[in-house]
Structures are given as structure tokens and as C-alpha cells.
Amino acid sequence: MQRVTILGSTGSIGVSTLDVLARHPERFEVFALTAATRWQPLLEQCLAYTPQYAVMSDPRAAEQLRQALQRSGSKVEVLSGTEALVAVAQDSSVDTVMAAIVGAAGLLPTFAAVKAGKRVLLANKEVLVMAGHLFMAAAKTHGAQILPIDSEHNAIFQCLPLAGPLAQGIALAELGVSKIVLTASGGPFRQLPLSQLSQVTPEQACNHPNWSMGPKISVDSATMMNKGLEFIEACWLFNARARDVEVVIHPQSVIHSMVEYVDGSVLAQLGNPDMRTPIAHALGMPERLPSGVERLDLVRSARLDFEALDEERFPCMTLARQAAERGGTCPAILNAANEEAVAAFLASQLQFNDIAQVIAAVLDSVESAEPVSLDAVQQADLSARQRARVAIQQISAKQ
Ligand code: NAD
Ligand code: MG
Numbered sequence: 384m385q386r387v388t389i390l391g392s393t394g395s396i397g398v399s400t401l402d403v404l405a406r407h408p409e410r411f412e413v414f415a416l417t418a419a420t421r422w423q424p425l426l427e428q429c430l431a432y433t434p435q436y437a438v439m440s441d442p443r444a445a446e447q448l449r450q451a452l453q454r455s456g457s458k459v460e461v462l463s464g465t466e467a468l469v470a471v472a473q474d475s476s477v478d479t480v481m482a483a484i485v486g487a488a489g490l491l492p493t494f495a496a497v498k499a500g501k502r503v504l505l506a507n508k509e510v511l512v513m514a515g516h517l518f519m520a521a522a523k524t525h526g527a528q529i530l531p532i533d534s535e536h537n538a539i540f541q542c543l544p545l546a547g548p549l550a551q552g553i554a555l556a557e558l559g560v561s562k563i564v565l566t567a568s569g570g571p572f573r574q575l576p577l578s579q580l581s582q583v584t585p586e587q588a589c590n591h592p593n594w595s596m597g598p599k600i601s602v603d604s605a606t607m608m609n610k611g612l613e614f615i616e617a618c619w620l621f622n623a624r625a626r627d628v629e630v631v632i633h634p635q636s637v638i639h640s641m642v643e644y645v646d647g648s649v650l651a652q653l654g655n656p657d658m659r660t661p662i663a664h665a666l667g668m669p670e671r672l673p674s675g676v677e678r679l680d681l682v683r684s685a686r687l688d689f690e691a692l693d694e695e696r697f698p699c700m701t702l703a704r705q706a707a708e709r710g711g712t713c714p715a716i717l718n719a720a721n722e723e724a725v726a727a728f729l730a731s732q733l734q735f736n737d738i739a740q741v742i743a744a745v746l747d748s749v750e751s752a753e754p755v756s757l758d759a760v761q762q763a764d765l766s767a768r769q770r771a772r773v774a775i776q777q778i779s780a781k782q
Pocket of ligand 1: 393421508509598
């Protein structure tokens with residue numbers, strides 16, 4: 384029996400994870416479920432899955448959840464705050480941690496799971512962008528198995544001939560790999576006239592053509608910052624250099640990514656765009672588990688198209704590439720500025736095109752340092768957020 388903690392269980396990835404777990408009650412037991420502020424969905428999950436613990440980062444929401452659980456006679460123990468998130472991620476009775484909090488908020492609990500040597504299913508890409516070096520080093524030292532949940536990285540992982548876990552620092556060349564190809568759908572605005580981009584609404588940005596996801600990653604997919612973050616994520620996970628990773632637009636999202644070998648072979652992983660496939664892959668490894676995902680019908684899919692990425696339309700991809708090349712805490716600064724800008728866009732305080740402008744302004748003005756510790760990374764994150772809020776105010780005042 385594998386005991387599982389889901390960090391961010393009420394989100395899109397969290398719900399898909401519970402769906403897969405529920406199909407295999409003989410294999411998995413839910414140890415802890417966690418959420419931020421909305422206690423009602425967590426209450427429903429607690430009643431359905433009876434974990435040992437439920438954690439809310441917000442103490443007032445936790446109190447409401449506690450009372451509601453008591454009223455329904457449930458024995459689930461409710462905790463709150465970051466320390467509690469860390470505790471359920473590193474608890475000695477936990478085998479597997481699904482890291483599915485969105486953004487930098489997942490940094491400490493996910494790092495705690497790695498340091499406790501867990502099998503860590505990593506959806507929360509932002510933490511790897513912020514502190515990839517520290518995560519991969521800690522995974523090696525503490526014997527944690529980091530398994531990529533991001534569909535692209537899970538696809539690449541499936542196409543690599545790895546005998547052991549990631550984080551062993553094997554060079555791609557040693558595996559005969561000449562290139563990693565990350566596919567990108569291009570999001571909802573791939574073909575929108577450039578002149579209309581500034582007018583798009585949060586609702587339009589969140590309406591992804593192929594995937595159903597949380598609001599932040601949906602906006603990231605529309606700006607292509609998601610691919611920028613994934614590019615950095617791929618470099619850390621697979622020990623790749625920037626020039627080893629290519630991004631190609633593939634609007635159907637059927638090929639989830641590819642690996643090219645020196646002999647000319649290109650291996651791809653295909654499937655319907657449903658996150659339960661990578662989740663089931665990582666939960667079951669080395670076995671394959673039924674996931675509930677509809678089978679791919681190639682005849683119905685009919686076409687697989689590819690095109691080059693237009694960096695004029697998607698300047699966030701360029702910003703991410705530059706941050707990766709500059710190194711240090713630049714990726715953490717990029718990520719923090721992006722989180723602030725996306726939140727402001729979702730709150731209708733910023734136009735779509737301004738997201739990239741805010742990030743560029745922050746990257747130009749916040750000094751990068753060596754990401755020697757989690758503290759240094761958090762400090763860079765904090766400074767970048769302060770600077771981003773100033774830039775957001777300046778830009779929105781002009782509108
Ligand atoms: P979501 O917004 O649907 O869910 C986020 C979860 O995190 C919720 O349970 C929420 O309660 C929790 N959370 C949010 N802020 C928090 C905070 N400050 N403290 C503690 N908990 C907090 O997001 P999602 O779409 O499920 O994405 C989760 C992560 O997975 C993101 O990093 C995203 O990039 C990544 N990811 C998602 C998908 C997808 O299909 N949704 C695909 C690939 C990667
Ligand atoms: Mg992805």
C-alpha cells in the first residue's frame with residue numbers, strides 16, 4: 384500500500400490525481416489532502432477519501448473546515464499553515480507526494496518532501512524553475528525520486544532510456560540523445576491578429592483549446608510563459624543545456640514531446656490531452672495503471688501539425704530563455720514577476736501584453752545572486768514581487 388499526500392488536492396491536478404487513486408483502492412491510501420483558502424471542496428474530498436490529515440494554508444478556513452468535519456462526524460484531523468504543509472509532505476508514513484500547489488507557495492513543502500527522500504510527483508514546475516539546482520542536488524543526496532507530471536516532461540521521461548531515477552547527473556550525450564523537443568499547443572491566441580492581443584480578457588485567456596487547467600497555468604499557456612518555465616524545468620530535470628532543448632508548436636496536443644537520438648531516431652509519446660495519463664504513469668511506475676483516459680483515436684485525430692514558434696507574438700518565451708542563460712536567481716525573479724503580473728491580469732488590473740512588459744522591467748532592475756540556499760531564492764522572489772507591484776501600478780496608472 385502506497386500512502387500519498389496531495390499538496391493542492393482541490394486544484395485541477397489534485398482532482399485528477401484523486402480520480403486515478405480512486406481507481407486503485409488496493410494500491411493507494413490517501414494520507415493528507417491540502418488546499419489554500421476554499422474549505423468546501425476540501426470538505427467534500429475529506430468525506431469521500433478519509434485522509435488522516437487535511438491542511439489549509441489559511442487558519443480561518445481551517446477552522447471552518449474543522450467545524451464542518453466535526454458536524455459530519457468525521458475523524459479527519461485539520462491542521463493549518465506552511466509548517467503543517469511541510470509536516471504532511473515529510474511525514475515518515477508517507478511514500479509518495481503529489482506536488483500540485485500552484486506557484487512559489489509550493490516551494491517549502493515540495494522541498495521538504497524531496498529532503499525526506501519521498502517519491503515526488505512534480506506538477507508544481509515553478510519550484511523547479513526557482514530552485515532547480517537545490518532540488519536536483521537534494522534529490523540525489525536524500526535518494527528522492529522526482530517524477531515529472533508536466534505532460535511534456537513526463538513524455539520525455541518515457542522516451543529516455545533511464546534505468547534509475549533522475550538527478551543522477553547523466554549527460555544526455557551519454558544516452559545517445561541529440562535533442563529534446565518540447566511541444567506547445569500555442570494556446571488560445573496562436574492565430575489571433577497581433578493588434579487584438581492587448582484587448583483579450585482573462586476569460587478568453589483561460590479558455591485553452593485542448594487542456595482544462597487552473598487559471599494561472601492557463602494564462603501562462605496563452606502567453607507561452609508556460610513553455611518558458613517548462614524549458615527551464617526540462618534543463619534541470621534532464622541535465623540538459625539550453626541548446627539541447629527545442630520548442631515546436633503542435634496545435635493538436637497529441638504528441639506530448641519528443642526525444643531525438645544521434646542515429647536519427649525520434650521517439651514521441653502520444654495520447655489524449657488528459658493529465659491522468661502522466662499522473663497514472665508516475666503513480667504506477669514501473670507498472671502501468673489504468674487511468675480512465677479515453678483511448679487515442681488516430682483516425683479521428685487525423686492530423687498532426689507542426690510550426691515554428693513566433694517569438695514576436697510570444698515574448699515571454701524569449702524572456703524565459705534569457706533568464707535561463709543568465710542563471711543565478713534570474714529564473715526565480717522571472718517566475719515571481721510572472722506570478723504577480725498574471726494575478727494582476729486575472730484581476731483585470733493589467734492588459735495581456737503588459738504581462739511581458741512587467742517581467743522585462745523586473746528582470747532589468749532586480750539584481751541576480753547565486754541561488755546558494757533556499758533563503759537566497761526566497762529573497763530574490765520577494766524583491767522581484769515588490770518590484771513587479773511597482774511596475775504593475777505604473778502601467779495600470781497609464782491606462
Ligand atoms: P489550480 O489553481 O487548479 O490548483 C492549485 C492548488 O494549489 C489548489 O488546491 C489550491 O488550493 C492550492 N494552492 C494555491 N495557492 C496556494 C497557497 N498559497 N498555499 C497552499 N496551497 C495553495 O492549479 P493546477 O492547474 O492544478 O496547477 C497546479 C500546478 O501544476 C501548477 O504548478 C501548474 O503549473 C502545474 N501543472 C498543471 C497542469 C494542469 O493540467 N492543470 C499541467 C501541468 C502542470
Ligand atoms: Mg505542460
